[in-house]
Amino acid sequence: MNSAPSQVDAAVQGAIDVSGLSVRYSRRERVHTALDDVNLSIAPGEFVALLGPSGCGKTTLLHAMAGIVAPSNGSVLVGGEPVKEPTAQTGIVFQQHSLFPWMTALENVAFGPRRLGRTDAAGIARRGLASVGLGDFADAYPAQLSGGMRQRVGLARALAIDPPVLLMDEPFGALDAMTREAMQELLLAIWGQRKNTVVFVTHDVEEAIFLSDRIVLMDTAPSRVRAEFAVDLPRPRFFETRQDPRFHELRTTIGRLVREKTEREPLPSNIEAGRASSPQAAAEIPAPTRSRSSGWALFTRHG
Numbered sequence: 365m366n367s368a369p370s371q372v373d374a375a376v377q378g379a380i381d382v383s384g385l386s387v388r389y390s391r392r393e394r395v396h397t398a399l400d401d402v403n404l405s406i407a408p409g410e411f412v413a414l415l416g417p418s419g420c421g422k423t424t425l426l427h428a429m430a431g432i433v434a435p436s437n438g439s440v441l442v443g444g445e446p447v448k449e450p451t452a453q454t455g456i457v458f459q460q461h462s463l464f465p466w467m468t469a470l471e472n473v474a475f476g477p478r479r480l481g482r483t484d485a486a487g488i489a490r491r492g493l494a495s496v497g498l499g500d501f502a503d504a505y506p507a508q509l510s511g512g513m514r515q516r517v518g519l520a521r522a523l524a525i526d527p528p529v530l531l532m533d534e535p536f537g538a539l540d541a542m543t544r545e546a547m548q549e550l551l552l553a554i555w556g557q558r559k560n561t562v563v564f565v566t567h568d569v570e571e572a573i574f575l576s577d578r579i580v581l582m583d584t585a586p587s588r589v590r591a592e593f594a595v596d597l598p599r600p601r602f603f604e605t606r607q608d609p610r611f612h613e614l615r616t617t618i619g620r621l622v623r624e625k626t627e628r629e630p631l632p633s634n635i636e637a638g639r640a641s642s643p644q645a646a647a648e649i650p651a652p653t654r655s656r657s658s659g660w661a662l663f664t665r666h667g
């Protein structure tokens with residue numbers, strides 16, 4: 365069956381169904397369970413935040429949805445079809461920007477549409493760059509752009525193939541607070557127009573509340589879904605949304621749950637005690653890149 369977006373039943377396009385998903389990694393003769401029996405249904409057009417401490421399996425879950433990591437047990441359906449490899453159904457924005465350093469911003473964004481055989485790839489890329497406010501930077505190389513600009517190019521690149529599902533892995537984690545807030549508002553504005561499904565990984569409670577319709581709180585050891593919260597704040601959301609009493613209420617409730625668990629947990633063995641005291645520092649320890657062989661994997665891997 366053809367899995368091109370146009371062939372998928374409109375009712376399920378953009379829907380994600382994760383059922384009984386376990387992912388195990390072999391590490392030096394030992395098997396490490398990164399995800400254990402995860403169940404999650406996401407409706408088309410929903411904005412879901414995956415929230416949890418470092419090492420709880422957020423990236424693994426996102427990569428399973430993208431077809432970069434294969435399930436050890438259970439299944440992941442996107443648009444009603446089992447995910448076997450990266451496809452044009454999903455666009456992904458990585459934690460560290462994954463732009464091709466030897467390509468200009470325009471060439472980076474045009475890469476996906478070109479792979480899909482779109483003859484107007486350059487036009488798509490120009491409009492995409494303009495939509496993230498980078499119309500004047502088409503000819504700049506990634507090294508010539510700031511961190512925030514690179515993530516904007518990454519967002520434009522993920523969206524250039526017009527995927528029903530957008531997966532984002534702590535995309536703003538490395539940005540300063542002001543740039544991060546501007547990026548959050550930009551993302552909501554774009555999502556408001558496109559109405560695609562977004563799964564947004566973060567370890568920042570406020571970011572999860574500000575952005576999402578629903579927060580899925582993940583647990584460590586075993587790594588599975590611990591709790592879910594509907595974020596019933598009105599949209600569109602702006603800077604002022606953070607002053608809403610409901611925002612504070614959610615932040616208190618979810619923040620308490622997150623802290624409770626984090627304080628009981630021993631530190632993951634790959635994090636030094638000094639560094640782990642800052643969530644930022646813990647997030648910066650790179651997870652190993654993993655990928656299955658596929659044409660799309662090339663596009664989705666760190667460039």
Ligand SMILES: Nc1ncnc2c1ncn2[C@@H]1O[C@H](COP(=O)(O)OP(=O)(O)O)[C@@H](O)[C@H]1O
Pocket residue numbers: 389390391396397398416417418419420421422423424425634651652653654
């Ligand atoms: N390729 C891999 N091989 C072995 N272990 C891995 C691999 N990728 C991730 N892990 C382990 O799986 C767990 C979950 O990792 P990850 O999904 O990156 O978590 P998060 O994104 O929440 O920080 C961690 O303990 C991590 O060390």
Ligand SMILES: [Mg+2]
Pocket residue numbers: 422423424533651
């Ligand atoms: Mg991660």
